[in-house]
Amino acid sequence: MADVHQHTATSPESATPTVNDEFATLRPVDPETGVEGHEDDKKMSKERVEDSQESDPSVLIVNWDGPDDPLNPKNWSSRKKWAATAVVSAFTFISPLSSSMMAPASDQIASEFGVTNDIVIAMMTSIFVAAFAFGPLLLGPLSEVYGRARVLQLANLFYLAWNLGCGFAQNTGQLIAFRFLAGLGGSAPLSIGGGVLGDLFRPEERGAAIAIYSLAPLLGPVIGPACGAWVAQKSTWRWVFWSTSIACALIQGLGLIYLRETFPPVLLEWRAQKIRKGLDPEKGQYREVRTVFDGADRHWRHIIAKALVRPFALFVREPIVQLLGVYMAFLYGTLYIFLTTMPSIFEGTYHQDVGIAGLHYFALGVGLSGASQINARTLDKVYRYLKDRNGGVGRPEFRLPPMVPGSLLLPIGLLITGWTARADVPWIAPDIGIALVGAGTILNFQCIQTYVVDAFTLHAASALAAVTFLRSLAGFSFPLFAPAMYQALGFGKGDTILAAFAIAVGIPSPFLLWKYGERVRKASRYAK
Secondary structure: OOOOOOOOOOOHHHOOOOOOOOHHHOOOEOOOOOOEOOHHHHHHHHHHHHHHHHHOOOEEEEOOOOOOOOOOHHHOOHHHHHHHHHHHHHHHHHHHHHHHHOHHHHHHHHHHHOOOOHHHHHHHHHHHHHHHHHHHHHHHHHHHHHOHHHHHHHHHHHHHHHHHHHOOOOOHHHHHHHHHHHHHHHOHHHHHHHHHHHHHOOHHHHHHHHHHHHHHHHHHHHHHHHHHHHHHHHOOOHHHHHHHHHHHHHHHHHHHHHOOOOOHHHHHHHHHHHHHHOOOHHHOOOOEEEEOOOOOOOOHHHHHHHHHHHHHHHHHHOHHHHHHHHHHHHHHHHHHHHHHHHHHHHHHHOOOOHHHHHOOHHHHHHHHHHHHHHHHHHHHHHHHHHHHHOOOOOOHHHHOOOHHHHHHHHHHHHHHHHHHOOOOOOOHHHHHHHHHHHHHHHHHHHHHHHHHHHHOOOOHHHHHHHHHHHHHHHHHHHHHHHHHHHHHHHHHHHHHHHHHHHHHHHOHHHHHHHHHHHHHHHOOOOOO
8 A cells, every 4th residue: 555644634726635637626625525615516526536436446535424424523413512612612711811810910010020111011911912923823724734622732731831830930031931832822722713613513503603712712801800800909919820720720621521623634534544554455455545635745744834834825815814814903902902901091090999990891891792692693693594595505704794783883982981081970981882892892803703714614723823813913012002002192082093993994894895705715725
């Protein structure tokens, strides 16, 4: 039997899983069925796989055993799917919670380490988010080579070790370094989690799962400071890290029980390996066994090189990723501006204690969770309704309607917050604005996440890594200039600038994608 190298998570130019010229023109295989991605030619593509095997009986092409193959994650039981979704969402919740939980304790840390520079104090918090920009560029593609579950769990262990180490840091340098390393491990769920849900759910089922998953990275940074304020006030800043490490260890245990591999190329490669072990070449059995995802060059070095380049290629070549990446960067950066400047509103303007001021983070949480719950219940219904009106053919653009109210609520909330954050206005007024900011942020965030997964299903992890890169850089950098901006302009004018950008970029985005999205995807090398 010929040497069979490791399989590849194919890109369009490498999806050539058989030996004859005709079949070599096949485009990437849909992970839902194992055959061509377009509805009208899936049946024809499957027949061409079978014809290829008949024309060269020495080569076996491993595929799903029909549409009801229990190995296919889309055919798992609902209980098993939602257990995996819950674990991935928990992974995605705990690391962003760590990113902001130390914010209320930053003054305590600065006092102990003798730090007086405001930028360094802000960096101790936001350096964690900077790692979110770089980790997915490596971890997302690796999940498309070695599998989602394996990379997720190892990355979470890496995060756990360094987050625990933060509690033992003895100086500013150690804390910043440990925070960055913890962020690298904690970044894995932000790109891989969407890929897991793309593997598990069909498009008409995917909206509710991604609505829950996409709430986690936004709700985590909101709950973190509220908890961190009381931990810092009642105990020591070191317990901010030790408490999150305990929670992470519990989630890791659940992951080992309930999270199983979901990536189709890896699952089929495992099936192919079992077949290879049972073959006897002396009996004239198959010379070579390949999966339907295998490309012409399946050497591991070629696979990894292609996978690592893919997020950058997606960002350079895909207008969809560029537009949504910029807008998501603004959303995430604005969220972190609020997370780091809310104490200055309620402690500085309203003269509240640290613990009481921390409770106002729940206003942001109310907006995030309330809008998320509504969207989770309507996103799939809207998709199915538009799909039925389109002759039963779904499109990623059917995820966009909730972006319209979301892109309106965000600037309205920014303007209310900025112009009511005054001592002569009751504190409930800026809280209302903050809640609207949370609602607008989550509606846009969920639609973007779901759209990217639907458009780049097989390469969802790489596409999300490209989008996450920009948004994480914004989450790191925005809080660094926010204090100077508000000090120079005040909350009213500062938030007006943010609202103007939200109007200029956010409001046109869903309409542009609705009109031109399908045309752009058809010209794409990576979109389904």
